[in-house]
Amino acid sequence: MRAVIVxxxxxxxxxxxxxxxxIPDFEICGEFEDSQDARDFILENPVDAxxxxxxxxxxxxxxxxxxxxxxxxxxxxxxxxxxxSYIKESNEIGADYYVVKPYSHDxxxxxxxxxxxxxxxxxxxxKKDIAIHTFGRFSVMAxxxxxxxxxxxxxxxxxxxxxxxxxxxxEELYTTIWENRVxxxxxxxxxxxALKRLRDALEKAxxxxxxxxxxxxxxxxxxxxxxxxxxxxEEYRRAASKRTKNKLRAADTEFMKEYSWGMDRxxxxxxxx
Numbered sequence: 001m002r003a004v005i006v007x008x009x010x011x012x013x014x015x016x017x018x019x020x021x022x023i024p025d026f027e028i029c030g031e032f033e034d035s036q037d038a039r040d041f042i043l044e045n046p047v048d049a050x051x052x053x054x055x056x057x058x059x060x061x062x063x064x065x066x067x068x069x070x071x072x073x074x075x076x077x078x079x080x081x082x083x084x085s086y087i088k089e090s091n092e093i094g095a096d097y098y099v100v101k102p103y104s105h106d107x108x109x110x111x112x113x114x115x116x117x118x119x120x121x122x123x124x125x126x127k128k129d130i131a132i133h134t135f136g137r138f139s140v141m142a143x144x145x146x147x148x149x150x151x152x153x154x155x156x157x158x159x160x161x162x163x164x165x166x167x168x169x170x171e172e173l174y175t176t177i178w179e180n181r182v183x184x185x186x187x188x189x190x191x192x193x194a195l196k197r198l199r200d201a202l203e204k205a206x207x208x209x210x211x212x213x214x215x216x217x218x219x220x221x222x223x224x225x226x227x228x229x230x231x232x233x234e235e236y237r238r239a240a241s242k243r244t245k246n247k248l249r250a251a252d253t254e255f256m257k258e259y260s261w262g263m264d265r266x267x268x269x270x271x272x273x
Contacts, residue, residue: 001116002046004030006038006061007053007080010060012101016051016080019108026112035059042075046209046221049076049096051117054086062086065093076115097265124172130207132161132227135254140210147205152177152194159258160211160218162265164229169217176261229255229269237273 005016005028013031020026029047032038042050050068052061065077078097079090092099096118097111131141137166138158140147149157155177160168174191175183195218202208212219222230256262 001025001048001112001119002027002029003049003051003273004028004032004038004042004047005051005080006032006035006056006064008033008056009053012053012080017111019103020112023109023112025116035061035064039064042068043071046212047075048119049078049191051078051080051099054079054083056080062089062093065095069094071223076118078115080110110142130210130225132225132229134158134161134227134229134256138256140205140207142205142207145205147201147207149198149201152190153197153201155195155259156191156218157211158259159261159265160220161227161229162256162262162269163220164233164269165220165222167214167217167219171217173217179260233269234272235268 003026005013007013007016010033017031020028022044026185029045030038030041032041035052036059038050038052039059041047049066052065054061056064061079061081065079068075069077077093077095079086080097080099080101080103081097082101084100087098096115099107099111100177129141129143133139133141138154138161140149140157156173159173159176170188170191171183174188175181178187178191181187199208199211207224209224210221246255255266
């Protein structure tokens, strides 16, 4: 779960981070003291849940929640406040949980556990039919329409896909695709320009959530897509006999066949099974 915390008191943000630090599969992808900054970030990035203080300067947590729900009805909203007098307004907005300060570590574990139970249904509401083809020529289809990408922009996404939801650093993306080039800030501008074109292409196809940016690099959001690679790896994993595996391996030469790194990536995935 990717979450943001919004509170105009830095000490409260630190407390929230401390109480959620050891919760599995819970990532704080943004922390904000300003509601408007939080709004801009949430609307431009893949976020599953927003933990909002209510009494904030300029734009209150209630006002922020209304704006977010209008633009992102799938977003999970949790109010974290020192007051219990806003429960009625919280219910009217459709918030998913209401926490009164001070709270405990156990409270946060309970809240996150309940939110996790809501995530599958939330993912289904935001999910488009995204199909990724890796055997043969690489392509991405959204609602049976090809996503328009060319050149290095397309290759960046192909390499990210080949990591099947694991993080790949920006430096490794650059050195793999732009072979034999120096990896420094000046040379990597070409990569960041291509990455921006990729984000623009995904945004145009209304599947921007397919690409998850981390502090170090990029990841594929495997929760909202299907791929022939995932199916192939599952079939390989289940193959009981060497003969069956050899038959499956016959498809290897077709994996990402237009890219020089394709075979190496498939071999690495097989070793990880």
